[in-house]
Amino acid sequence: MIIGLTGSIASGKSTVAKMITALGLPIVDADIVARDVVEPGTEPLALIAEQFGQDILLEDGTLNRAKLGDIIFHEPAKRKILNDIMHPAIRQEMLRQRDAYLEAGNKHVVMDIPLLFESKLQHFVERIIVVSVSEEVQLRRLMERNNLSKEDALARMHSQLPMSVKEKGAHAVIYNNENLGQTEDQLKKILTKWEVIDAN
Numbered sequence: 001m002i003i004g005l006t007g008s009i010a011s012g013k014s015t016v017a018k019m020i021t022a023l024g025l026p027i028v029d030a031d032i033v034a035r036d037v038v039e040p041g042t043e044p045l046a047l048i049a050e051q052f053g054q055d056i057l058l059e060d061g062t063l064n065r066a067k068l069g070d071i072i073f074h075e076p077a078k079r080k081i082l083n084d085i086m087h088p089a090i091r092q093e094m095l096r097q098r099d100a101y102l103e104a105g106n107k108h109v110v111m112d113i114p115l116l117f118e119s120k121l122q123h124f125v126e127r128i129i130v131v132s133v134s135e136e137v138q139l140r141r142l143m144e145r146n147n148l149s150k151e152d153a154l155a156r157m158h159s160q161l162p163m164s165v166k167e168k169g170a171h172a173v174i175y176n177n178e179n180l181g182q183t184e185d186q187l188k189k190i191l192t193k194w195e196v197i198d199a200n
């Protein structure tokens, strides 16, 4: 079974992904792939420098992620330009990793895709788990984790679809407002019901 794991920014996808890895399931992580496809020497990085100017690169030639984030989370038109450059490369590499896991004999693969709904990638997966939090908890965790002002954190949150829309498109929802133990219990229940892991 190919399972899509999604949610909104700072809702807890990576936290749940770590729990999934601990259960022995392979994960394809879109955020990691998104870093790999803009390593120095890649075509997407050259196109980004062309569109956003050479000073979007740091002195060592790597992408200035903080600077690019500041731009694209505040300007939808710039975000579209970046998405159009990066998303085809990200999709191709994610499918390659998924197929490699399947060819290696794995019965199940989890794909952690933050923008699964925004990019209409539902067809990549057979089941969708959405990690959900209240806006209040999301804002607090995002401000703390990324050391962002309230305004910058809200800009990031509003650059994605509302959580309610994602919940409606999910086969299962994990509510991650409480402690990690409660989150893990919900995850195990879902995976047991889908016969991805054994009940014990």
Ligand SMILES: CC(C)(COP(=O)(O)OP(=O)(O)OC[C@H]1O[C@@H](n2cnc3c(N)ncnc32)[C@H](O)[C@@H]1O)[C@@H](O)C(=O)NCCC(=O)NCCS
Binding pocket: 008, 009, 010, 030, 031, 034, 064, 065, 066, 068, 069, 072, 079, 082, 083, 086, 090, 113, 114, 115, 159, 160
């Ligand atoms: C703008 C960038 C450089 C900022 O880097 P930074 O290290 O600050 O953030 P990071 O990559 O860890 O992303 C954090 C979260 O931001 C959200 N996010 C990232 N890109 C986007 C986007 N284009 N639109 C909406 N939300 C986004 C996701 O929830 C993601 O999990 C980076 O996010 C990026 O390259 N984005 C474009 C690629 C992309 O769409 N990635 C999302 C997963 S496919």
Ligand SMILES: Nc1ncnc2c1ncn2[C@@H]1O[C@H](COP(=O)(O)OP(=O)(O)OP(=O)(O)O)[C@@H](O)[C@H]1O
Binding pocket: 007, 008, 009, 010, 011, 012, 013, 014, 015, 016, 031, 114, 141, 142, 145, 176, 177, 178, 179, 180, 183
């Ligand atoms: N149940 C929880 N209790 C307390 N803190 C949590 C809980 N779940 C996640 N966090 C914290 O909230 C922050 C966001 O979680 P995480 O990084 O897993 O989100 P994410 O959805 O992967 O974010 P992104 O979309 O930015 O990649 C992290 O600092 C994490 O440690």
